[in-house]
Amino acid sequence: MIDLRLLREDPDRVRASQRARGEDVALVDALLSADERRRSSGVRFDELRAEQKALGKLIPKAAGDEKAELLKKAGQLSADVKAADADRDAADTETQELLQRLGNLVHPDVPVGGEEDFVTLETHGTIRDFAAEGFEPKDHLELGQILGAIDVERGAKVSGSRFYFLTGIGALLELALVNAAMAQATAAGFTPMLTPALVRPQSMAGTGFLGQASQDVYHLADDDLYLVGTSEVALAAYHMDEILDADRLPLRYAGFSPCFRREAGSHGKDTRGIFRVHQFDKVEMFSYVAPEDSQAEHQRLLEWERQWLTSLELPYRVIDVASADLGASAARKFDCEAWIPTQGKYRELTSTSDCTEFQSRRLSIRVRDGKQVKPLATLNGTLCAVPRTIVAILENHQQADGSVRVPEVLRPYLGGREVLEPVSK
Template sequence: MIDPVLLREQPDVIRRSQAARGSSVELVDQALEADAARRAAITTFEELRAEQNAFGKQVAKAPKDEKAALVAQVQELAGRVKAAQAASTEAEARFAEIAGAIQNPVIDGVPEGGEDDFVTLREVGERPTFDFTPRDHLELGELNGGIDMARGTKVSGSRFYFLRGIGARLELALMNYALDKALAEGFIPLITPTLVRPEIMAGTGFLGQHDDEVYRIEGEDLYLTGTSEVALAGYHSDEILDLEGGALRYAGWSTCYRKEAGSYGRDTRGIIRVHQFNKLEMFVYIKPEDAEAEHLRLLSYQESMLQSLGLSYRVIDTAAGDLGSSAARKYDVEAWVPTQGAYRELTSTSNCTTYQARRLDTRYRTESGKTAPVATLNGTLATTRWLVAILETHQREDGSVVIPEVLRPYLGGLEVAEPIR
C-alpha cells in the first residue's frame, strides 16, 4: 500500500513512478478521488456518531414523560449513523482497492523502461576461458552423477529434477556456507512455512500481477510460496516491533515453487528455470531512513559470496518496468555462464520501503511514541541455480569440476568432483 499522505501531498511523485514503470497513471487520480470520498465519509460518520452520543445523553436526562416522544428521533438518528457507517466502510474498501493497485513508488535514480533498460553498475571478475569446448551444467551434472532430469520428469513432469550424489551434496554445501555467512552478519536463521494464507501472499505483493506464477492449493485457502520472502514478511504482520536495538535480520531457508508461466521455450534445459528449488533468503525489518544503506549492505553480502566462489558477475540496477510491485529498487547480480556466453541472474536484492509493511500492518514505535510502518528488504544469499555457474566456471576438460575452496569443508575436504566411470 502506498503512503496516503504522499498520495495527497505529492501525487506527481507517484505519477512519475507509475509512468516509469509503464503502469497506469490514471490510477493516481482515481485514488485521490477515492481518498477524498473516504475522508468525507469518515467525517460524516464521526459527526453523526458524536451527535448520537450527545443526543443519547440528552434523552437520558429528559423527564420520563418526554422520553417517549424522543424515541422516534433516537431511531431516526440511529438509522442515519448506521447508513453513514456502511458508507464509510464502503469508501474505505474502495480506496484500498484502488490504492492497492498502485505499485511502490520507485526511488530516485531507478532507470525508466522495461526488462532491457537496466543500467550496469559494475562487472567483477575475469570471465572463464577454456582451451577445450566447455560442457554445459546439465552435461557436467550428468557426467558426475549429480543431476537427473529424466527421472525428475518421469516422477513430476517437465522442469523437475533430482539432485543426487555430488549434486545434492554441493547444494547442501552451498546453502550451509551461505547460512554461516548470514550468521556471521547477525541474521537469525528460520526454516519457514512454504504454504501461506492469501492475505500474506497479497500483503507482500505476490498476487495480482503475479497470479500466473503462483501455485494455489485447490480446496484450501493456501498458496505455495515462490520465495521465503513471503513467509518472512508475514512473520511480524500485525505487530509493533522494537527497533531501538537495531534492525531485525532473518535468514529463511525454504523450498520454493514457481509455475514459470510465460517462460515456455526459455531455459528449458537443465536447472536454470524450474518449478521447485531451494533458497536461503535474507529479510530485514528496519527504520525507513536506514533502508537504502541496508540495501547496499545486502548487496555486498551477495557479492562477497560470488567472489568467494570464484564466479565472474555483473551488478545491474533493474529498470522500473521490470520491478515487482513491492520493490522501490532492485539490484540483480548476474553470473557469467560460459556455454551461453551471457550473464544470467543468480540473485537479487530489493528495497520494498514501507510498501509491504503498510499492507501487513507491521510498525515500529518512533521517538515521539507514535507508531509508523517499518521498511522491509530482501535478498537471496544462495539458491539452486547457483550450481549452474559453479559447475560451468570450474569445469575441466575431462568433465570433472574443481570444488571452490570455500565449499570444501562442507564436503569433507573434497577438491574435485570426478565423472562417474
Template structure:
C-alpha cells in the same frame, strides 16, 4: 502500499513514479478522488454516530413517555448510522484498493524504462577463455549428468516437466552451497530461520504477491493455502501486525526454504536443465530497518551477495534494474548475474530489493517514533539457490568432465578439490 499522506501532499512525485514504471499516472487522481470521497463519507458517518451515542445516553436516563419518544427517534437514527457506515466502509475499501495498485516510488538514480533498460554497475571476475584452455564447453546438465548429479528424466517421470532429482554429489553440492550461504549470513548478523512454505491468504496478499504475479503461485484450494515462491513471504509475515523495536539496529533473518513457482508465463524458456524449475531451495536474507537506514542496508545486502559470489569464484556483473522491471513493492533492485558459458550470456543468481516502507505498511509493521508509530522498511536479497549449481558447474568445468570446487565449499564435501565424473 504507498503513504496516502505523501500522495496527498506530493501527487506529482507519485505521478512521476508511475510514468517511470510505465504505469498510468492517472491512477493517482483516481486515488485522490476516492480518498476525498472516503473522508467525506467518514465525516458523515462520524457525525451521525456521535449523535446516536449522545442520544443513547439520554435514553438510558429517561423514563416513561419521554423514553418512548427518544426510542422512536433513535431507531430512525440507527438505520441512518448503519447506512452511513456502509457507505464509508465501501469508500474506504475502494480507496485502499486503488492505492494498493500504485507501485512503490523508485529511489533517485533508478533508470526508467523496462526490462532491457537496466544499468550495468560493474563486472567482477573475468569469464574463462575456454577455447584457449582447450575445454569444449558443456552445459550444466551435460556436466551434471556426467557426475550423476542431476536426473531430469526421472524428475519428469515422477512429477512432470521442470522437476528434477539431485542425486549423489548433486544433492551434496546443493546442500554445500546452501550451508555456505547460511553460514555467511549468520556471520554477517542474520538470524538463521527455517520458514513455513505454505501460508494463509492474508500472508500472501500482505506481501503483495497476489497482484500481478498471482499466476505464478501454487494454490491449494482444499485448504485455502498458498505455496511460497520465496521465504521472503514468510519472513515478511513474521512480524505482521507488530510494533517492533529497532533501537538496537535492523532485525536480520536468513530464511532457508523450498520455493515453488508455476512458471506460468515462461513456457519454452530455459527448458533444459535446472535453470528454471517449479521447485528449488533458497537462502534469503531479510531485514526490517528504520526507513532512513534502508538504502544502507540494501547496499549491505548487495555486498554480502557479492562476497558469496566471489567465494564461489564466479564471474558476474551487477545491474541496477530499471523502474519498469521492479516488483511493485521495490524502490530499487540490484541483480547479480553470473556468467553462463554454455549460452554466453548473463544469468540472474541473486536479486536484492529495497521495499522501503511499502511492504511494511501493507503488513502493518511499525516501530515507535517520537510521536506515535511509523512504518519500518523491509529489504530482501538472495544469498544462495539451487540455480547457483548451474553457474558453478559450468564455470568450473574441466576438460576431463571434472569440476573444480571452490575452497569455501570443500568443508561440506569431504575436502575434495575436484568432483569426478562417474563412469
C-alpha cells in the same frame, strides 16, 4: 502499500512512479477519489452520531408533543447513521482495495524502462577463454550427467517438465552450498531460520505476491494456503501485527526453504536443464530496519551477495534493474548476474530489493521509537538460489575431461574434495 498522506500531498510523484512501472496511472486518481469519499463519509458519520447522542440526552427530559417529535427525529437520525456508516465502510473498502493494487514508489535513481533497460553498475572476475584452453565448454546438463549429479529425465517422469533430481555429488553440492551460504550469513550477524513453505493468504498478499506476481504462485484451494516462491514471504510475515522496539533494529534473518514457482510466463524459456524450474531451494537474507536506514542496508545486502559470488570464484556483473521490471514491493532492486559460458551471457543468480515501508504497512509491522510508533522498512536479498548457482559453478569451473574444480570455499563442506570427478563418459 504506500502512505495515503503522501498520495494526497504529492499525487504527481505517485503518478510518475506508476508511469515508470508501466502500470495504470488512472489508478491514482481513482484512489484519490475513493479516499476523499472515505474521509467525507467518515466526517458525515461522526456528525450524525454526535447529533444522535445529543438527541438521546434530550428525549428523557421531554414530554408530550415535544417528546413525540424528538422520537420521530431520533428514528430518522438512526436511519441516517446506519446509511452513513454503510457509506463509510464501502468507501473504506474501495480505498483499501485500490491501495493494495498500487505498487511501491520507484526510487528516483532507478533507470526507467523495461527488462532490457537496466544499467550495469560494475563487473567482477575474468571470463574464461575456453578456446585458448583448447576445448569447447559443455553445458551444465551434460556436465551434470557426466558427474552423476543431475537427472532431469526421471524428474520429468515423476513430476513433469521443469522438475529434476539432484543425485550423488549433485545432492552433496547443494548441501555444501546451503551450509556455506548459511555460514557466511551467520558470520555477518544473520539469525538462521528454517521457514514454512506454506503460508496463509494474508502473508502472501502482505508481501505483494498476489498482485502482478500471482500467476506464478501455487495455491492449495482446499486449504487456502499458498506455496512460497521465496522464504522472503515467511520472513516478512514473521513479525506481522507486531510492534518492535527501535533498539532491536536492525533485525536480520537468513531463511532456508524450498521455493515453488509456476513460471507461467516463461513458456519456451530455459527449457533445458535446471536453470528455470518449478521447485528449488534457496537461502534468503531478510532485514528489518528503520526507514531512514533502508538505502544503506540495501548496499550492505548487495555487498554480502558480492562476497558470496566472489568466494565461489564466479565472473559476474551488478545491474540496477529498470522500473518496469521491478516487483510490486520493490522501490529499487539490484541483480547480480553470473556469466554462463555456454549461453554466452550473464544470467541472474542473486538479487536484493529495498521495499521501504511497503510490506510493513500491509503486514502491520511497526517500530516504537520513544513515544512514536511508525512503520519500518524491510529488505530482502537472495544469497544462494541453489540450482542456478550449480549451473554457474559447473559451467565456469569445468575442465576438459568433464571434471569440475571445486571453489575453495566449498571444499570443507564436500569432505575436502578439490575436484568433482566424472562417473561416466
